[in-house]
Amino acid sequence: MSGNATTPGATVTSKALALLGAFDAGHRRLTLTEMARRAVVPVPTAHRLIGELLEWGAVWREPNGQYVIGQRLWDLGLLAPVHTGLRELASPFLHDIYGATLATVHLAVRDGVEVLYLDRLSGHASVPVVSQIGSRLPLHATGVGKVLLAHAPDAVQRQAFTMLTRVTPYTVVHAGVLGEQLRRVRRDGYAATQEEMTLGACSVAVPVFSEDDDVVAALGMVVPSLRRDKQRLVTALQVAARGVTRTLAARDRASQV
Structure with missing residues (x-):
């Protein structure tokens, strides 16, 4: 596919939004020419608008000349009610887990x-962690x-x-094995990984469940080993997750009054 599914309108705003829309899960890094092609915007126009987007912080130019989504868009995204509310409600429970375990x-x-x-609270142990607030990682390789x-x-x-x-030599990439892991996750109520991401x-x-039993989020922690403390960590996470669920339900009931 040579471009996005829709052609931008005639306004400057529509063209700038189309350039931002050129990024997706399969296109995280794009050259100026690639952005222009996918957005169906002339290269000279794209060059001018990307300069403005870069100055504003909507995109970031890497040393190799490729562009990525900028931090400022993430900062704005955190203001969306669904993310802001969840982060704020879950924050005390994340701090409780951190205080009890000192893990990330x-x-x-x-x-x-x-x-x-x-959200992320960094642990004291020297465990390599690649996740950052706002980062995205593969579903199959993380807890x-x-x-x-x-x-x-x-x-x-x-x-x-x-x-x-x-991602690593231990990442599960066999569909049958992963499918069985997912069945155990639903049965046991937790997931565990061993050096699959790092x-x-x-x-x-x-x-983390909603009051209607839909999964709305996940709480996790990263540690050097799960040999001895796995059940203790799972219990701490489950207690926190139930607390988040109760708080979400209370907020929703209050909003309906």
């Missing part, structure tokens, strides 16, 4: 076929991702199963 703690949601990290994938619609699971890239790092995660 995550709050994440599913964004298409990726994990979007909404929070496996939780979210296990409860995702069938269409999302089918798409994710076509994208099982190997060597030297293990993770464990649990779902």
Whole structure:
């Protein structure tokens, strides 16, 4: 496909939005020419508008000349009620987990076929962690991702199963093995990984349910090993997740009054 599905309108705003819309999960880094082609915007116009987007912080130019989405768009995205409300409500429970374990703690949601990290508290242990607030990682290679994938619609699971890239030598990339893991996640109520995303790092995660039993997020933590403390960590996460669920339900009931 040579461009996006829609052609931008005649206004400057529509062309600038089309250039931003050129980015998607499969196109995270684009040259100016690629952005112009995918947005169906003339290259000279794209050059001028990208300069303005760069100055404003909507995009960032990497040393190799490619462009990526800028931090300012992420900052604005955090103001969206769905993310802001969830982060604020979950924050006390993340701090409780962190205080009890001193591990790196995550709050994440599913964004298409990726994990979007909404919040993170960095642990004291020297465990390599690649996630950042606002970053996206593969569903199949992370603890929070496996939780979210296990409860995702069938269409999302089918798409994710076509994208099982190997991140480390321990990443599960066999569809049959991953499918069995997801069944255990739904049965046991948690997911665990062993160095699938980063060597030297293990993770464990649990779902956060809405009052209607829909999974709205995942809570997870990253530790050096799960050999001895896995059940203790799972229990701490599940207690926190139930607290988030109760708080979400109370907020929703209050909003209906």
